[in-house]
Amino acid sequence: MAKLTVIIPFYQKEPGILTRALASVFAQEFKDFDIIVVDDESPYPADGDVVTFSQEERARIRILRQENAGPGGARNTGLDHVSPETEFVAFLDSDDAWTAGHLALAHAAMTRFDANCYFASITGGDAFYYHFGIDDLEKTETVERLSENPLLIEIPGLTQVMLKNWSFLHLSSMVIGRPLIDTVRFDAALRLAAEDVLFFCDCVLAARRVVLGGVAGAVRGEGINIFHGVDNDSPEFLSQQFNTWVALDRMESRFAERPAEVASLRSYKQTARRQALWSQARRVKHRKLPQFDLLARWALRDPRILASAIQLAVGKFSR
Template sequence: MAHPKIAVIIPFFQRKTGVLARSLASIAAQAYPSESLYVLVVDDGSPCPAVQELRDHPPAASLRITVLHQANAGPNEARNTALAGLEPDTDLVAYLDSDDEWIGDHLARAVRALNAGYSAYFANLFHLGDSTNEFDKAKRVRHEDHPSVADDPSLRAYQGDMVHQIATANIIFMPSLVIRVDALGKARFPLAHRHGGGDYLYWMDLIRHGARFVYSTEPEVRCGQGINMWYGSGWGTDGLAMRIVDEARFRRKVLEQHARTEDTKRSLRQRLAELQSGMLQDVVHRLRHRKPVRWQTVRLFYHENPLSLAALKQLFSILRAKLMGGKA
């Protein structure tokens, strides 16, 4: 397929105006044939309505945009709403968040790689404010372990256990993901998980549907604020406790339903113990700094994750180190 029909899915919830315009401009800059491209923006009960954004900041005339509406439910449900609204002859689905931008020839490279016989494509990126790309910064993948595709050393066919990769050192990023509808169109995002883990479980569903992954070593996305909301929740912040709850749910589901090797299972159990310890650390931090504790969230977490001996040992070790260092 020289120019397969692509649907670009954008979940939209913003409190600042003008954000969506940058994402749409980056799509238009891809120079992909307009007759083979359309955009589904899902307004997730946004305080800044998507329709008004399009009126105030008109996108390129070449873009065909449809706005879908739903009551606020989070990005996972918004993406599912868009998947249910795909046009029947759609070949590929590309994901982009409303505050992120594509750079380079993202769509053309994705098409080229997928045409080599693969069903899911993802790419390197720059996180907010970074001048070093994620693959070089995190070093979670050795490109030489994965063969090149289409005589292009910057395109690599992922080899190995992707469940283990995602669970222990994830390398897939939602705003770079492009999938073949005929192979993976039945995969869906899980309900809830609005504080983290929903995209990870979607990738697990892609794997369950037989995804064959190919990726780009070149950065093809520049991320805005949204992706960092999850990573940036520190001790005592309102989002941290619910982030821990949702990450634990994700880890447990992978452990129970997807993990195949003992190495993967051991890593997941270790991470669950760290999350149990992390919830206690957050409570201690809040109490010491006289911040309110969200006891309902804490009770929910430990109801779903009964405190383990490993977590207690880890917590005592961390607290002892902090006390010896004189820091809270």
């Protein structure tokens, strides 16, 4: 069996996007891998992008088909089908691509430093402006250099750093090992937002050791990915913010004994409330009814959103 399994969730509506991702996998210097593509009831089937590869390459690809379960559910299906003999799992979004040395660097770092969680840097276009590299963490955080070339670091207080700003983390540059493969899963209910951040936290908390690499392991794609692209005025935006709040609330329970982390999470939760309420205020401004059903569900889980709504209303009337 392969030493490493690549998991690619797939839900696209244009041909060619998966071809680019798979080509970057087959271009890896590290060759001991197999691939699981989870076709999450994609409008454009995964098979159409796989036929372009050689018979030998196609033999290393397993396509699993399922009813639509969202990105977290698709990745969970992939994790559930990883061979017990596989030592590592690397994630790749179907519209992203790896740099040629990504798997080799990840495998070497995790083996040398006995780590079972690894994050590389990732690059992207102008739309990815908020993301920053692992090497930038040295400018603001206390880090320990494990290697100069390639740059490998670890951060003793990684959870606090993550919760201040997790924009240096991305699933397409993440590799995990045993026992995380067996025990950590995505919350599939958190569609549209935050399932990745909750997974990051759970992996870091459960990991034996986490190593971060300064070399870019992936390039974020510019393709059409139906998992993303929810704008502030779309009906899905309220669901996105609610899911974000739910994920943050669950993370808060995991960090109950860590005051700094709890403070960060509560601040993010309040931001999610405000974003949600502003979206509903814009609906009213455009003579549309608020999304009362979801707001009621939110208020049952989180009565503080009512206080935030009153504060918003008072602020508008005072102006």
